[in-house]
Amino acid sequence: MRDVNLQEAIELLKQEGFKQTGKRKMMLELFDKHDRYMTAKEVLEEMSLEFKGLSFDTIYRNLSTFVSLNILEETELSGEKHFRFVCNSGHHHHHFICLDCGKTRQIHTCPMSALDENLSGYDISGHKFEIYGTCPACQ
Amino acid sequence: MRDVNLQEAIELLKQEGFKQTGKRKMMLELFDKHDRYMTAKEVLEEMSLEFKGLSFDTIYRNLSTFVSLNILEETELSGEKHFRFVCNSGHHHHHFICLDCGKTRQIHTCPMSALDENLSGYDISGHKFEIYGTCPACQ
DNA sequence: TTGTTAAAACGGAATCATTCTAATTTGAAA
DNA sequence: TTTCAAATTAGAATGATTCCGTTTTAACAA
Numbered sequence: 528m529r530d531v532n533l534q535e536a537i538e539l540l541k542q543e544g545f546k547q548t549g550k551r552k553m554m555l556e557l558f559d560k561h562d563r564y565m566t567a568k569e570v571l572e573e574m575s576l577e578f579k580g581l582s583f584d585t586i587y588r589n590l591s592t593f594v595s596l597n598i599l600e601e602t603e604l605s606g607e608k609h610f611r612f613v614c615n616s617g618h619h620h621h622h623f624i625c626l627d628c629g630k631t632r633q634i635h636t637c638p639m640s641a642l643d644e645n646l647s648g649y650d651i652s653g654h655k656f657e658i659y660g661t662c663p664a665c666q
Numbered sequence: 667m668r669d670v671n672l673q674e675a676i677e678l679l680k681q682e683g684f685k686q687t688g689k690r691k692m693m694l695e696l697f698d699k700h701d702r703y704m705t706a707k708e709v710l711e712e713m714s715l716e717f718k719g720l721s722f723d724t725i726y727r728n729l730s731t732f733v734s735l736n737i738l739e740e741t742e743l744s745g746e747k748h749f750r751f752v753c754n755s756g757h758h759h760h761h762f763i764c765l766d767c768g769k770t771r772q773i774h775t776c777p778m779s780a781l782d783e784n785l786s787g788y789d790i791s792g793h794k795f796e797i798y799g800t801c802p803a804c805q
Numbered sequence: 806t807t808g809t810t811a812a813a814a815c816g817g818a819a820t821c822a823t824t825c826t827a828a829t830t831t832g833a834a835a
Numbered sequence: 836t837t838t839c840a841a842a843t844t845a846g847a848a849t850g851a852t853t854c855c856g857t858t859t860t861a862a863c864a865a
Contacts, residue, residue: 545841545842546832546833546840546841547832547833548831548832548843550843566822567822568821580844580845581843582844583822583823584824584843584844585842585843585844587823603745606745606747606822606851606852608822623788623790634781634783635782636780636781636783638776638777638795641775641780642775643775644774644775646762646797648802649762649771649800649801651762651799652765652798652799653798653799654795655794655795655796655798657793658785658790658793659790659793659794660792661788661789663787663788666789683812684812685811685813685860686862687814687860689813690813707850719814720814721814722851722853723816723817723852723854724814726851726853727853728813745822745851746850746851747852
């Protein structure tokens with residue numbers, strides 16, 4: 528399941544005319560392996576083991592490329608951007624996010640579908656529903 | 667309605683042993699007057715008209731004091747903290763937030779109450795539900 | 806009213822995440 | 836291989852936020 532994502536992501540890069548570099552490959556493998564929200568710093572630290580002298584700029588540039596290609600999704604937790612592989616479950620959903628380890632659990636209830644409010648006149652561009660706490664493994 | 671909040675806030679400060687300063691008073695009046703989410707920078711700019719040489723430290727310290735006293739509530743929009751008077755409607759609710767002007771509209775539907783998921787084993791510490799877009803006045 | 810004291814405010818430096826810049830390296834197509 | 840745009844680099848710049856040592860001031864008591 529997750530392998531599909533990794534392979535698809537690498538394919539997508541090629542399709543869209545982006546170069547395949549060892550760094551990009553390792554970044555994607557990292558996200559695939561960990562399957563949780565990670566910060567740029569965490570990514571840099573783990574990648575630095577293999578690539579000495581890796582620049583923050585490279586990390587951020589690639590993260591943002593991946594987000595624009597819909598390979599990664601992004602959320603902001605306590606002032607820091609966090610990234611994870613987009614879930615490939617095929618339908619819109621939300622997340623419980625463990626504030627300790629960054630792992631998530633899908634929430635299939637979307638509040639927008641059952642919204643009992645009259646918002647005519649309001650131009651809605653997005654919404655965010657996240658549940659925070661500690662996952663069973665971290666307790 | 668809003669006056670109640672302002673008065674209550676000033677009372678609360680006194681009750682909790684905080685000093686009443688002209689700056690704190692003006693900050694609270696600002697939030698009361700604008701009734702929308704504002705950044706520290708916006709607050710500083712408007713306060714600087716009256717208090718020359720006002721320090722960012724003062725703004726942030728007071729904002730954080732107000733949040734801890736539950737006078738202000740805080741959310742993060744595009745990497746910046748935003749603050750507004752807590753709504754005194756007396757019940758838990760969420761917000762539509764206008765990304766242009768920061769004004770909000772209450773959303774009374776809370777996704778947590780109708781959550782159709784089994785999260786036993788998960789320790790839930792909070793949740794966030796916000797709808798973003800443009801309010802009628804800003805279109 | 807005045808003196809005392811701890812809280813508040815000040816200015817400026819420090820920090821932290823993130824982005825930019827200009828120069829260098831490299832993947833991939835011809 | 837050669838070529839060239841894309842990717843990467845180091846380090847500077849930015850922007851928000853916090854920290855620090857010093858000075859000012861609100862509140863309370865004498």
